[in-house]
Amino acid sequence: MRHAEFRHHRLVQVYDAECKWGPDDDFFQAMVDETPAARVLDLGCGTGRLTVALAAAGHTVTGVDPAGASLAAARAKPGGERVTWIEGTSALLPDRAFDVAVLTSHVAQFFVDDAEWARTLADLARALVPGGRLVFDARDPADRRWERWNPVDSRRLVTLPDGGEVRAWTRTTGVRDGVVDFTHHYHFDDGEELLSSATLRFRTEAELRASLTRAGFLVNRVYGGWQREPVGRGDGEFVVLAHTGPVAPIF
Known part of the structure; x- marks a missing residue:
């Protein structure tokens, strides 16, 4: 089955048990917390590990995911009632509704087709307020x-x-x-x-930067790991920080 780890009720339990809180969650939490009481979008939220934690930290959080079985697990978590859960894709996002958007656990790589990735970035740019921040991760193909x-x-x-x-x-x-x-x-x-x-899809840093620019984002930083290492000297990651114009946020 395609994407059964997110769609099959038994495998969703395995995913939840295997994917515990880690340094990536610490990083995303810290990034979001830079905006107190932020309106946060977690796109591709899965079973809601980070989503629920962000809500517990005092943010107003919306979790969006196309997999109903994953969302059911997310809703059932303690504190799940604090989150607005939406089953669907970025196409459903309201305009100018969020201060920060995150895509975690390499969700960005699931947008294999360039046109689909471009549509998703356009939806995110539309859903963020001016100066709104976008933070996501993708594995470095190198x-x-x-x-x-x-x-x-x-x-x-x-x-x-x-x-x-x-x-x-x-x-x-x-x-x-x-x-x-x-x-x-x-x-x-x-x-x-x-x-x-x-x-x-394993996009290069240049490809990611170009796609963000085309969607109207300004790229602030690209790190190579969760301790803010340079690309190539971290965890084999691209950790991307960008924002919509014209306000330049602090990262």
Whole structure:
């Protein structure tokens, strides 16, 4: 199943158990907190780990995601009632409604087609107030992360809240012109095996900067990791900070 880790109720539980709070969440939280009591958009919010935390910190938060099963898990989290949840895409966003928008967990890479990515950026520019901030992450293609997506290097054991265990690994199935296909494999201890396939786009820093400029954003910084390292000397990431004109925010 395509994107089953976000759409299949059993795999959503695995995703939640596997993807705990980390340095990336600390970074995004700190970025948002620079605007007190901000109106925040979490686009591609998934199961709402960061979304709920931002609301608990006193922000007015909207979480948007096309996967109903992920949103159901998000709504059920303690504090989920503080968030406005929308099942859908950026096309549903209201105009000039947000001070800060975040796309986390490499959501930006799921927009494989350039035209789709351009539409999403245009929607974000429309939804942010003048001077509104956009923060997102994407993997640096120079890090060649997909080469570690194989049954040996990616093998892990996920423990579920009920004590059940899931053996999981990831296999890259195709690489072409910055586009990577892969499949997650999940073996449950009751014998069920589930697969989740997806495709990601690995854009270069120059490609990301150009796409943001075309959408009307001004790029403030591109870091290479969660401790604000230079590109190429961090975590194999692009951590992108941009804003809509004309007001220049502080990063």
